Amino acid sequence: MPGRLIELAGEREIQLFTSRVLLDxxxxxxxxxxxxxxxxxxxxxxxxxxxxxxxxxxxxxxxxREWPVSRDPDDDAVLNPQPPADHIVxxxxxxxxx
Numbered sequence: 001m002p003g004r005l006i007e008l009a010g011e012r013e014i015q016l017f018t019s020r021v022l023l024d025x026x027x028x029x030x031x032x033x034x035x036x037x038x039x040x041x042x043x044x045x046x047x048x049x050x051x052x053x054x055x056x057x058x059x060x061x062x063x064x065r066e067w068p069v070s071r072d073p074d075d076d077a078v079l080n081p082q083p084p085a086d087h088i089v090x091x092x093x094x095x096x097x098x
Contacts, residue, residue, distance in 0.1 A: 009056045016057040023059075026050060 009016045018026075030039055030046035039046050 006053065006056065016053075017060045018053070018057040019060055023050070023054065026053065 005014065005016065008014045027046070027050055029035065030049055035046075039049065042049065044052070
């Protein structure tokens with residue numbers, strides 16, 4: 001699913017939005033030891049994958065809330081984007097927002 005979403009974004013069929021928090025998390029994830037082989041299988045380095053993603057995704061700022069939305073503070077940036085999102089893709093689920 002992530003590959004298909006990136007493909008659709010590259011074709012301008014959908015828009016992807018990200019934040020600094022999410023980019024930092026993606027960087028850490030792509031550089032995990034257990035992902036060395038799967039990342040290498042793409043023919044790209046983790047840095048190249050991140051750069052490609054940054055080219056097609058729009059950087060947005062998360063709105064600050066007075067109270068947390070979720071148990072994981074990092075998820076608040078995902079669940080409260082600016083501009084508001086129609087859908088949030090998390091793991092293998094698509095969640096409708098609003």
